[in-house]
Amino acid sequence: xxxxxxxxxxSPAVVVPHFIFGGLALLVISLLIVVEPSxxxxxxxxxxxxxxxxxxxxxWITMIIFGALYQLIPVIMEVKLYSEKLAKISFxxxxxxxxxxxxxxxxxxxxxxxxxxxxxxIIAVVFFVINVTATSIxxxxxxxxxxxxxxxxxxxxxxxxAGLALVINLTHPFLKPTQVALIKLHAHxxxxxxxxxxxxxxxxxxxPMFMVSHNLNKKKLKATYYLLNLGLLLGIFSLYxxxxxxxxxxxxxxxxxxxxxxxxxxxxxxxxxxxxxxxGMKQSVLxxxxxxxxxLLILLLVFGFNSLKNSTQPIIIAYGSTIVLGFxxxxxxxxxxxxxxxxxxxxxYRNRVGxxxxxxxxxxxxEKIATIQLWSFSVGFIILLAGIFMQSxxxxxxxxxxxxxxxxxxxxNSLKIILHKPKKTNK
Amino acid sequence: xxxxxxTKIAALIKENxxxxxxxxxxxxxxxxxxxxILRKILASRVTIEDAARIGKCDVAIFFKKLAEIGFDVENQxxxxxxxxxxxxxxxxxxxxxxxxxxxxxxxRPTLAKDGDPFKDIMxxxxxxxxxxxxxxxxxxxxxxxxxxxxxxxxxxxxxxEGKVVYTYFFKVPEAKQKISTTHSIFKVTIKALxxxxxxxxxxxxxxxxxxxxxxxxxVTILNKLETLAANQALFVHHKKVPQYLLPELEERxxxxxxxxxxxxxxxxxxxx
Numbered sequence: 001x002x003x004x005x006x007x008x009x010x011s012p013a014v015v016v017p018h019f020i021f022g023g024l025a026l027l028v029i030s031l032l033i034v035v036e037p038s039x040x041x042x043x044x045x046x047x048x049x050x051x052x053x054x055x056x057x058x059x060w061i062t063m064i065i066f067g068a069l070y071q072l073i074p075v076i077m078e079v080k081l082y083s084e085k086l087a088k089i090s091f092x093x094x095x096x097x098x099x100x101x102x103x104x105x106x107x108x109x110x111x112x113x114x115x116x117x118x119x120x121x122i123i124a125v126v127f128f129v130i131n132v133t134a135t136s137i138x139x140x141x142x143x144x145x146x147x148x149x150x151x152x153x154x155x156x157x158x159x160x161x162a163g164l165a166l167v168i169n170l171t172h173p174f175l176k177p178t179q180v181a182l183i184k185l186h187a188h189x190x191x192x193x194x195x196x197x198x199x200x201x202x203x204x205x206x207x208p209m210f211m212v213s214h215n216l217n218k219k220k221l222k223a224t225y226y227l228l229n230l231g232l233l234l235g236i237f238s239l240y241x242x243x244x245x246x247x248x249x250x251x252x253x254x255x256x257x258x259x260x261x262x263x264x265x266x267x268x269x270x271x272x273x274x275x276x277x278x279x280g281m282k283q284s285v286l287x288x289x290x291x292x293x294x295x296l297l298i299l300l301l302v303f304g305f306n307s308l309k310n311s312t313q314p315i316i317i318a319y320g321s322t323i324v325l326g327f328x329x330x331x332x333x334x335x336x337x338x339x340x341x342x343x344x345x346x347x348x349y350r351n352r353v354g355x356x357x358x359x360x361x362x363x364x365x366x367e368k369i370a371t372i373q374l375w376s377f378s379v380g381f382i383i384l385l386a387g388i389f390m391q392s393x394x395x396x397x398x399x400x401x402x403x404x405x406x407x408x409x410x411x412x413n414s415l416k417i418i419l420h421k422p423k424k425t426n427k
Numbered sequence: 428x429x430x431x432x433x434t435k436i437a438a439l440i441k442e443n444x445x446x447x448x449x450x451x452x453x454x455x456x457x458x459x460x461x462x463x464i465l466r467k468i469l470a471s472r473v474t475i476e477d478a479a480r481i482g483k484c485d486v487a488i489f490f491k492k493l494a495e496i497g498f499d500v501e502n503q504x505x506x507x508x509x510x511x512x513x514x515x516x517x518x519x520x521x522x523x524x525x526x527x528x529x530x531x532x533x534x535r536p537t538l539a540k541d542g543d544p545f546k547d548i549m550x551x552x553x554x555x556x557x558x559x560x561x562x563x564x565x566x567x568x569x570x571x572x573x574x575x576x577x578x579x580x581x582x583x584x585x586x587x588e589g590k591v592v593y594t595y596f597f598k599v600p601e602a603k604q605k606i607s608t609t610h611s612i613f614k615v616t617i618k619a620l621x622x623x624x625x626x627x628x629x630x631x632x633x634x635x636x637x638x639x640x641x642x643x644x645x646v647t648i649l650n651k652l653e654t655l656a657a658n659q660a661l662f663v664h665h666k667k668v669p670q671y672l673l674p675e676l677e678e679r680x681x682x683x684x685x686x687x688x689x690x691x692x693x694x695x696x697x698x699x
Contacts, residue, residue, distance in 0.1 A: 007578075007674050075670045143690075209666075212638055214691060273638050342642060346671060353675065354649030361642060 008074040010081045012347045014088060016418055018067025019340055021095050023411045025059030026329070030407050033384070033400030037393040040384070044316045045183060051105035056324050057190060058121065059098035062156075064332050065198060066094065066128055068339060069149070073132065076205060077139035077146055082131050090127040097121035110170050118164045125160045129153050144221045148201025151229060155193025162186045177240055185239045191323055192232050192254055199331065200224060200261050203284075207265060210281060210338055211272035220264040227257030251302055255295050262288065278362060279370040283334025286378065290326040293385075294319050311389075318388045326381055333377060333410055337362075337370055341417050348422050364420045365413045373409040376402055430493060431501045431657045432476040432486055433680065433699050436460075440470055445496050453492055456482040456567055464543050472571035474680070481568045483587075501657055521584065524560045524595055533564040548572060552581070552596060563594040578678070612673055612683045617694060620686040624696055627660055635664040637691075645672045652681065652697065660698035666691050 032052050033040070039049040070087050074080055081087065097120030104113040132153050136146060166182055169175045175182060204221055231253030238246025265288060277285065297319040301312060341361035349358045384399030386392075428442045439446040447466070450457045457478070459465045475493075479486040490500040532551045534544035548563055555561050563569065573583045573594065581596045615623070624631060634651060636644035644665060649672070651661055668685055676683050676697060684696040 008670050009674070078668055078670065209641065212640055214637070274640055345642070350671075350675060351678075353646055354651075354653045360646075 008078065008080045009346075010070050010074065010084055010087070012343055014081075014084045014091075015067045015071045015343055016340075017091055018063050018070075019336065019414060020418065021091075022060050022064040022067070022332075023407070023414050025055055025063065025098065027404070027407045027411060029056050029060065030400055030403040034397055034404060037387070037396035037400060040317055040321070040388050040396045041314070041391040041393055043313055044320070045180065047105050047108035049317075051102045053320070053324065054105060055098060055102040056329075057195075058094065058101065061195065061324070061328055061332065063091075063094060063098070064336075065195075066090065068202070068335075069132065069198075071339065071343060072202060072206075073135055073149070076141075076143065076149070076202075077136055078141050079135055079138040082134035082138070086127050086131045090124045090131070093120045093124035093127070097124055110167065114167055118160075118167055122160050122164060125156055129157055144218060144225065145201045145205045148197055148204070148221075148225060151225075152194050152198035152201060155189055155197060155232070159186060159190040159194055162189055177242060181239050181242065185236055187320070188232065188235060188239075192228065192235075195323075195328055196258070197228060199328070200228075203331075203335075204261070204264065206335070206338070207281075207284065208268040208272075210274075211268055211277075212274045213268040213271040214273075216264065216268055216271065220260050220267075224257045224261040224264070227253050227260065231257060248302055251298055255299065258291070258295060262291070278337075279367055279374060280334045280337030283337075283370075283374045283377070284331055286374070287327050287330035287334060290322055290330055290381075293322040293326065297322065314389050314391055318385060321388060322385065325384070330377060330381070333373065336410070336414060337365065340414060341365060344417050344420050348420060352422075358422075364417045366416065369409050369413050373406055373413070376406040376409070380406055429499045429501050429656060429658075430475065430490075433474050433657060435471060436473050436475065436478055437470040439475075439493065439498070440466070443496060443498070446493070449492050449496050450478070450489070453488055454482040454484055459538075459567070462541050464541075468543070468545065468571055472574055477568075477570045481570060524584070524597065528556070528559050529562050529595075530555055530559050531562040531564065535565055538565060545572065548576075552576065552579075555598070557598075560595050560597040563596070565592055565594070566590060568592055569594055574678075611677050611681065612685065614685050614687070617686040617688055620684050620694055620696055623684050624660070624662065627696075627698060629658055629660040629698055630656075631662050632659055633662045633664075637664055637666045642671070645669060645675070648672060648697070649675060649679075652676075652679065655698070657699070660696060663695040663697065665693045665695055668693055669695075 029052055032048075032055075036048055039046055039052065042049070066087075070081055070084075097117045100113060100117030101121065104110070104117060132149070136150055139146065162182075163186055165175065166179070166186055169179065169182065177185075200221075208216055231250045234246055234253065235250030238244070238250060269285075297315055301315055301319065341364040345359075345361040345364060352358050380399050380402030382399075383395055383402060387395030387397075387399055428438075430439065436446075436450070439450075447460050451460050460470065473481070475489050476486060479489055494500050530551065532544075532548060534548065537544040537547065544565075548561075552561055563572070568585050568587075569592075573585070576596050577583055580599055582599050583597075584595045586593045586595070632651065632655065634647065636647050639647060648661070648663055648669075655661055668687065673683070681697050681699050686694045688694065
């Protein structure tokens with residue numbers, strides 16, 4: 001008989017700051033869209049768009065993922081997080097790095113500032129990688145989710161080092177491929193290797209859990225895993241060597257892998273026992289629908305008809321925007337309502353569960369505001385996308401304004417959850 | 428109300444206000460119960476067994492007195508195990524205490540004035556220099572305090588000399604703390620779980636929480652446990668090893684056996 005550790009879950013003080021910073025970063029991002037809508041209607045490599053992109057992927061998405069993973073890894077792997085201190089230091093460095101890097105992109109100052117921020121980010125990521133690896137080594141629990149998470153973390157490491165190499169290459173060219181090919185390589189290592197892989201690993205566990213779906217075909221996840229990683233490796237290799245056929249095969253492989261995953265989710269959705277979807281799950285369903293757009297766009301870009309050639313720029317920007325601001329942002333906006341209330345609820349009420357009446361996690365936020373947020377996000381995003389396609393600054397700005405309002409609502413609800421105090425019961 | 432060694436003093440008081448006077452009459456140690464502040468901190472965390480140890484008297488006296496005011500004492504035969512494991516830990520702590528300096532805090536004056544020394548002690552712990560042990564001097568074994576401080580990663584030891592009780596706290600190095608496992612949660616095979624289920628000779632109540640949405644499994648289980656009688660055990664069908672539930676079970680003094688049959692099918696046996 002073997003005794004097991006019971007206190008595996010980290011302190012909320014480690015997790016919650018990630019959500020606060022992430023929410024604020026997203027608010028700044030939406031404000032920047034309003035201030036400079038033209039960055040979405042130029043060539044896709046323009047400094048200010050790079051600034052907004054990096055603030056989004058680091059300050060918002062990666063930030064929230066770090067926080068959520070510190071909470072989830074102990075649950076998925078059934079071990080305690082290796083070090084909370086390392087997690088806190090990593091948070092501070094990532095926050096600083098994201099701000100500095102975006103600032104130096106905005107002013108296109110490829111000097112010391114950019115090197116410093118790259119170093120901050122790399123150290124933050126290395127600390128995170130050490131933490132996740134050391135935690136996962138302790139775990140004896142084999143699962144495909146764990147494999148996804150660990151592989152995703154490796155790709156994250158690759159992505160940030162590739163980013164640093166790009167910065168160096170900008171001032172002291174030492175790499176053979178063109179800068180554009182290198183940027184594509186860096187971006188896809190991040191988007192597919194890190195974001196998609198991680199989202200698949202985590203959501204393949206969480207979404208069926210939230211919907212209460214049993215007996216799912218996990219072979220689909222294995223297929224997803226291999227197609228995604230082999231495709232990405234081939235893609236990176238081909239981009240580096242400027243081998244178009246390889247790139248095309250890689251794209252088909254990755255698109256197939258995502259389709260396998262969507263079919264897994266569809267199965268979970270159909271087999272769900274909880275028929276009613278709450279607001280967080282509705283927003284999540286929306287994000288997987290949005291995901292179909294970039295799949296279509298990338299196929300268009302590579303195998304598209306010649307007539308499209310004149311509009312590749314807006315399509316490339318739309319492709320990136322639907323992934324980062326559409327799919328991933330929408331998914332986080334929704335999943336925040338599934339995770340954050342629970343974390344705070346646990347902190348506030350854990351000692352009182354079973355002893356009298358207490359609210360449930362979903363009663364910690366305003367469902368009405370979350371519903372308005374879902375609709376205003378959809379409208380704002382569609383207008384933004386239309387603005388990108390039609391290359392209209394005004395439409396982009398209008399979409400941006402609606403997104404600002406959306407994010408204000410989101411931040412209001414997040415703070416309402418985080419600041420939740422138990423109601424004084426009659427004692 | 429049926430009672431046994433594990434019944435909390437608070438539960439007794441809730442059932443019957445006379446309990447306060449009855450217990451206070453057993454032994455001068457328990458006069459503290461009349462102080463509402465101390466009662467609030469102590470009673471909710473102390474079981475009859477703890478109280479008897481603190482008051483240095485036999486549990487039987489408790490049962491006799493409590494029976495007089497209408498409590499129904501259960502026949503006990505199974506609750507003897509335990510205790511030995513703690514001794515090895517004490518040795519480590521003792522070495523630590525010997526090799527390190529000691530910061531001492533005497534809370535007897537505060538207690539004499541009916542004050543609550545809890546904050547002073549926590550403050551002393553916070554400012555405790557590394558490698559130092561904290562010595563708390565008072566007149567009874569501060570069980571609730573020990574539980575709280577233990578949960579913050581400190582090892583503890585109690586030494587009684589005459590009427591004075593010395594309690595020592597020592598920060599366990601982080602590495603040690605991480606591998607430290609509990610004595611109340613066990614991962615076993617389904618066979619061992621079934622055996623425990625038969626051996627515990629308790630009435631089994633069964634629930635299935637697999638189709639509930641988070642956090643309802645946790646809420647449902649803890650609700651059931653609140654009403655679980657001492658001669659009952661809870662058998663749970665779960666989807667996973669409930670990471671958020673385990674600390675709560677431990678804190679509420681339950682023992683848990685976990686058997687993972689396959690993914691999505693986990694059985695738990697919980698009782699105290």
